[in-house]
Amino acid sequence: MNRSPDGKDSALAARATGTSWRDTALRYYSLAKPRVLYGNVLTAAAGFLFASPGRIDWLLFLAVCLGTTLVIGSACVLNNVLDRDIDTLMARTKKRATVTGGIVARNALIYSAILGFGGMAILVAWTNLLVVAVGLGGFLAYVVLYGMLSKRLSIHGTLVGSISGAAPVLGGYLGASNAIDAGAVIAFLMMFVWQLPAFYSISIYRRDEYARAGVPVISVVRGIANTKVQILIYTALFVVVSLLPQVFGSTGWTYTAVMGALGAGWLVLGVRGLKSDDDNRWARHMFRYALVMMSAISLMLAVGPRLP
CATH class of the missing domain: 1.10.357.140 (UbiA prenyltransferase)
Structure with a gap:
């Protein structure tokens, strides 16, 4: 004899077909x-x-x-x-x-x-x-x-x-x-320049996917060697811009020391990429370091004006 499912059975059935409210919410969230x-x-x-x-x-x-x-x-x-x-x-x-x-x-x-x-x-x-x-x-x-x-x-x-x-x-x-003012311009430029080495790195290890999709990213159009040079140039530019807040009196030496040290590490990694034998592996490392830099710059912008 068939019976109508109760609330619990309905929830289980919905979950089985991927239509529960939780699954739907997660889809919209993602x-x-x-x-x-x-x-x-x-x-x-x-x-x-x-x-x-x-x-x-x-x-x-x-x-x-x-x-x-x-x-x-x-x-x-x-x-x-x-x-x-x-x-x-x-x-x-x-x-x-x-x-x-x-x-x-x-x-x-x-x-x-x-x-x-x-x-x-x-x-x-x-x-x-x-x-x-x-x-x-x-x-x-x-x-x-x-x-x-x-x-x-x-x-x-x-x-x-x-x-x-x-x-x-x-x-x-x-x-x-x-x-x-100067602080607004510096903050904007930092995040603008940061994205270029970050996303150019992605374009290297996702190069085949972008090529298949017909997206003209730099690594597809100009090749990986040129992309590596561009990554290094923009990494260096980011380091320079990231050190400007103290020049304009917005932060103290603590900010400059932290960002200077992290920036130097990113530059060294960028230079190593010019002679890397495994481009995809190096590019992934560059992107991961970029995420570290974004977290660091966000933290140091927030606390830098309050530190010596």
């Missing part, structure tokens, strides 16, 4: 690219604290971080929708919910709109016009200039994408200072 999201929000928080050497307005800090998080999440979701054709051809992206059908494009677009309007509403209501402008500009730069245009058409896609990647730290800084 669609916002959590690693990208948290990394960018970390820099936004660092920018705010860098511009707040004295008293910290914690409510404003929360508004800047939350609004920025939602706007970035919206851009990431929309980018996933636009990149479905490319994502099917790359190992690291072919399991995204927008590719597998776990989330249909219409629902993803609604999700992106909710995140975007919610984030912008918070920025408009509780921050200032400069932060709102940076948030909107960063969104458009990532989705339109990078995702829809330069990523698919030009070798300079990474340069364009770095503009949006540096927007969060600038937005955080402007949230606290409400002024474009």
Whole structure:
């Protein structure tokens, strides 16, 4: 005799077919690219604290971080929708919910709109016009200039994408200072330049995937040897820019000593890459070191103005 499943049986059945509320929530969560999201929000928080050497307005800090998080999440979701054709051809992206059908494009677009309007509403209501402008500009730069245009058409896609990647730290800084000054420019330039050796390194060990997907990254168009040289140049430029805060009186010697030592280590690794026999292995090491540098620069921007 058949019987209707009770609540427990329904939950088990839903879980078996991958349609439980938890599975659905995880799909939507992953669609916002959590690693990208948290990394960018970390820099936004660092920018705010860098511009707040004295008293910290914690409510404003929360508004800047939350609004920025939602706007970035919206851009990431929309980018996933636009990149479905490319994502099917790359190992690291072919399991995204927008590719597998776990989330249909219409629902993803609604999700992106909710995140975007919610984030912008918070920025408009509780921050200032400069932060709102940076948030909107960063969104458009990532989705339109990078995702829809330069990523698919030009070798300079990474340069364009770095503009949006540096927007969060600038937005955080402007949230606290409400002024474009030397500190704002330095913070923006640091995160802009940091992304080039980081993502050029990815382009080396993911070169075959990008080539198969028809994405004209530097390693595909100009070769690995040229990419290594570019990585070293931008690594050196990052080190120079990262040491500017003390020159402009924003930090003390502690900041400079820490960033100088870490920057020297990244430079040494970059030089070794010029003669590396295993390009993919070296590129992975460069990218991992880049993540260390991002964490370090975020921490030191936050605490540097408060240390000797």
